[in-house]
Amino acid sequence: MANSEQSFLTLGAVHKDEGVVKRHFSSAMLSSTAPTGATFSNWKFTDSNNNIVTSTQTTNSWSGTMVTSGTVSVQVSASGSNSAIPTASASVTNRNWHTGPATPAEVANGTFFSLPVPPQSTGDDSGLGEFQWHYVLNSNLQYSTINDNGPNQGYTYWPSNQIFSTWNFQYEINPDLENTGSTFYQAQTGHYNATTNPSGCISGSNLLMQTNRHEWNSSTQSHYAFYSNSLNSSSNNPGDFLEQQFAVPGANLNNFATNSNSGITSRLSNVTSASDVQPFPVNDDAAGNFLGTINYAPYNLCN
Amino acid sequence: MMRQVTFSGPSIMLHTICAIKRVRLLIAHLLLWTTASIATMIAATTKLDSQEPGAPGVLDLTAPVPHNEQGYYHGIPGSSGGGGAWRPGPGDTMPYRLPLSLEILRATPNKDGNFVVEILVRNTDSAAFNVPASPNLTTTEKPGNKSRRVFFLQLQPLAGSNPGIVALGSATTAASINLPGSFIRLGPGKSLKILLLASSDFIRRSFSQESQKLEVKATCQEWKLDDNRFFLSGMSGELASLNTIQFALHGEQVAPVQP
Numbered sequence: 123m124a125n126s127e128q129s130f131l132t133l134g135a136v137h138k139d140e141g142v143v144k145r146h147f148s149s150a151m152l153s154s155t156a157p158t159g160a161t162f163s164n165w166k167f168t169d170s171n172n173n174i175v176t177s178t179q180t181t182n183s184w185s186g187t188m189v190t191s192g193t194v195s196v197q198v199s200a201s202g203s204n205s206a207i208p209t210a211s212a213s214v215t216n217r218n219w220h221t222g223p224a225t226p227a228e229v230a231n232g233t234f235f236s237l238p239v240p241p242q243s244t245g246d247d248s249g250l251g252e253f254q255w256h257y258v259l260n261s262n263l264q265y266s267t268i269n270d271n272g273p274n275q276g277y278t279y280w281p282s283n284q285i286f287s288t289w290n291f292q293y294e295i296n297p298d299l300e301n302t303g304s305t306f307y308q309a310q311t312g313h314y315n316a317t318t319n320p321s322g323c324i325s326g327s328n329l330l331m332q333t334n335r336h337e338w339n340s341s342t343q344s345h346y347a348f349y350s351n352s353l354n355s356s357s358n359n360p361g362d363f364l365e366q367q368f369a370v371p372g373a374n375l376n377n378f379a380t381n382s383n384s385g386i387t388s389r390l391s392n393v394t395s396a397s398d399v400q401p402f403p404v405n406d407d408a409a410g411n412f413l414g415t416i417n418y419a420p421y422n423l424c425n
Numbered sequence: 426m427m428r429q430v431t432f433s434g435p436s437i438m439l440h441t442i443c444a445i446k447r448v449r450l451l452i453a454h455l456l457l458w459t460t461a462s463i464a465t466m467i468a469a470t471t472k473l474d475s476q477e478p479g480a481p482g483v484l485d486l487t488a489p490v491p492h493n494e495q496g497y498y499h500g501i502p503g504s505s506g507g508g509g510a511w512r513p514g515p516g517d518t519m520p521y522r523l524p525l526s527l528e529i530l531r532a533t534p535n536k537d538g539n540f541v542v543e544i545l546v547r548n549t550d551s552a553a554f555n556v557p558a559s560p561n562l563t564t565t566e567k568p569g570n571k572s573r574r575v576f577f578l579q580l581q582p583l584a585g586s587n588p589g590i591v592a593l594g595s596a597t598t599a600a601s602i603n604l605p606g607s608f609i610r611l612g613p614g615k616s617l618k619i620l621l622l623a624s625s626d627f628i629r630r631s632f633s634q635e636s637q638k639l640e641v642k643a644t645c646q647e648w649k650l651d652d653n654r655f656f657l658s659g660m661s662g663e664l665a666s667l668n669t670i671q672f673a674l675h676g677e678q679v680a681p682v683q684p
Contacts, residue, residue, distance in 0.1 A: 256511045
């Protein structure tokens with residue numbers, strides 16, 4: 123009967139509590155091909171690590187919220203035939219908890235950092251720009267333990283995603299660089315030529331464009347690119363990570379919460395490290411080509 | 426015990442002095458008794474045991490923690506962070522470094538077939554360090570308690586093992602200045618031996634198909650909880666042990682290779 127056993131058991135993907143964020147659903151149900159009068163016993167769920175959940179119910183279905191995939195089996199007995207133990211795989215699908223990057227937003231000089239005006243060659247970004255990204259994670263996230271006598275009875279999971287009360291990426295551009303009439307801006311002559319005038323200066327417009335490129339306006343060579351690429355990677359995304367966390371029945375739930383929190387903070391820390399890497403300088407282009415010297419006060423560097 | 430304090434009617438000065446002294450002694454005795462009671466209670470909870478003079482104390486964290494002692498909060502604390510020019514200010518989560526070193530001493534099988542791993546925690550600083558020592562997180566984390574700190578120890582398989590298993594064993598302790606005895610004071614250069622339980626089942630499942638040896642490190646980390654909310658006012662970096670311990674797989678049996 124081994125081959126035909128499979129036909130007894132099908133798994134229905136029945137969403138429970140539509141509209142409520144759940145990690146899953148799934149209902150294990152026997153098909154109508156079970157013989158009339160069949161009885162059902164020994165419902166069993168086994169996850170990929172051989173953790174087992176059993177049920178004593180004798181109905182032809184076993185349903186409940188599921189947070190991890192596994193195998194479901196049931197013993198089917200019918201008069202006049204041997205009992206069978208059909209099995210079926212139960213798969214869960216992820217909720218979309220991906221943590222998206224914040225939209226880059228320019229803020230006034232001094233909002234989070236004071237760029238020197240007129241510009242001076244200070245800091246990593248030549249005194250012309252600065253960025254920060256900042257988050258504040260709320261503390262109202264609580265885990266939930268399944269108690270519906272279903273296949274994942276006793277498993278603990280996160281029923282909702284984390285909420286950040288602050289989640290931003292901000293940048294500042296030196297006001298003198300954005301002011302075409304400033305002495306600094308006017309002093310950027312734009313006479314650089316790699317061959318004929320290699321000690322010449324970058325132009326004001328180019329310097330402004332490349333400073334923006336350096337901070338945020340490049341998909342490859344900006345702090346924002348490094349930040350967003352890191353955050354969007356599956357290995358660093360806190361939401362993707364949290365969505366998949368669950369604890370098996372009997373686990374220490376403080377450890378579960380701690381590991382979840384550590385997973386989030388370590389991922390955000392990775393994002394910090396990535397965003398702090400220096401893109402090509404503000405007087406290079408996105409390909410790393412030098413575009414000219416920056417002419418700081420007393421403005422006597424340009425040939 | 427206070428019933429033993431008696432004041433008779435006519436008393437001479439000497440008698441009074443003696444009585445006062447006796448009261449003081451009794452109060453002192455009572456204080457000592459109270460302190461000892463609390464210490465005993467905590468020590469009983471944490472099984473802190475100084476085996477012999479000069480030897481490091483032992484904090485045994487191998488016993489399972491009852492469900493109702495696993496934490497007051499059933500969730501993740503708030504925190505803050507960022508990058509670039511962002512720096513933590515008042516009310517933010519302040520990163521810090523634990524002034525400790527970890528050394529795995531040995532692993533021995535217990536009667537259940539799991540392993541008791543001995544970890545030596547040493548204070549590497551010139552100032553004393555207070556190790557949170559109460560496994561009853563529910564009591565220590567309770568709002569109203571001040572300077573709450575939570576200390577985590579884990580046994581982690583190194584790279585190359587089954588990525589689904591994060592920890593082979595772990596324990597969490599907590600403390601608050603409102604709960605005398607919930608800390609264990611480690612003087613400069615002093616050590617504490619902590620016993621952790623490692624699951625043989627997790628160890629077995631952590632072996633990759635290619636390797637018959639599993640390398641394991643110990644790690645620790647600490648949180649400081651804000652006094653007024655479930656928010657991290659501080660979070661230490663994760664500290665890894667100076668050494669590792671290996672486990673070998675012989676058939677289905679797991680055995681430690683002592684460091």
